[in-house]
Amino acid sequence: MRSMVLVFASLVFAVSAFAMESSVNAVDSTEPPSTTLIVPAEPPKEQYVLRVGPTLGLVSGGIAMENADGRKVNPDVWFMQNYGVMIFAPFTKGSSMGARLDIGIATVGTRTRPYEFYDSETDWKGYTIERYTYFSIAPQVSLYGIMFGAGFNLPMKGEIWHPERADNKFTVDKNTMKMAIDIRLGGAINVWNSKLGILTIDLLAKYWVTGLYEDGMYTNGVPVTAVGNADPSATPSDVINLTPISVHLGLSYQFKLGL
């Protein structure tokens, strides 16, 4: 968490410093030279404004779309674990339509009930938490704030743990995870627009269409009996992948960079 805050703060500082410098340059360049005092002023020329800034996911949720026989899934929710930078390039000067690129850390997860009597509970009450962290590069199209695109997610970490034993985590073998592709749809709502930049609230839904694991590598993808033993009737083709959906609510501050 501390490293995330440090990285986010440094991102804000770096992009802010650069944006401030650009805005000062822009003001300097528009200062009328002394020789044009007697010439009628031309209308201000509209600039091509690139927007760059940090993003921070406030709250995220996810759930697996499929479970192996003998298991169940539930939605899980987590906070402040998605962060990065974004670039918005309008298709034309002043346009609200453009291409957006998000680069940063993305997380996805689910709650899994490993088997019916897990944790000596009845009626599927026991569960574990699965959380996967990716370095994500996501090109998107933004049409008046409506965004759609895809994310290419390089695995960084996968962890599974019991909710009451969070200091005793199982770290997934990273070699079993693959570059996961998500397809995404969402929106960026403009809540504060100034000369310096735009603050937006971002809402994004993702479907991790390729799954998170290589084929046959998901440790919770194996069919089991009610007490967690391997299902003797299962075949290798019964091992499922983890294909979650996730939603994210976050903020981004998009500094205006006039070119």
Added chain:
Amino acid sequence: MKMMTILSMCVLALFVTSCEDGPTGPHPSLELSLIYDAPPVTGILVEVSGKMIVQGPVVTMTSTALPKDSIFSNEIHLSTANININSTPTLRLVFKTLPTGPGSFAFTAATIVPGAGTFVPTSDQGAFVSISGNLYAPVSGTITITEVRKNGEDIIGYSGYVNGKLKAMFPRGFTPSIAQPFPPGFNIASPTLVGETLTLHSAVFKTRSPSRVRPTNPQ
């Protein structure tokens, strides 16, 4: 150019914040003690000494219960049956000397030594897994002992978990013949493991047998 430099630095900063390999840690779905209901009977208690999740090119991802255990002079042995034959799934944990307290014990990569008319993989510390008729020897990983139960100077039980990579000496299905006594890649002058890799994603154990062992060379 300046913007690209800043962005590149940001991307690098993001990427190095956390990158972790695995597998490490106990898999939370590997429960050794479980109470369940099978109406009309309720509160049925089942206990096993160990469970492991393994997977490899010729071993489907599976969770195997290991109800039997024993502790020897420098080994902890967990198995599905009292009598082991080649096809019996077993997990054998070998130590340089039996641990006398909690700690982590890194695998020593197995080497191949001549045995009785053949070659045998050996390691002074690590996990050996026998499953689906093949023996896998340690390559890399860690045995973590979380509890040592003692009665005076004697050790009567262990709890812990294991994660790691193992490898078979020969590829599965290889049958020696006069024309080809060893599989391709196996050099008898400098023998190495040339079989399939097995990932021991996680094994959790808590010995239950009435063992009583005194380490000969306490750590």
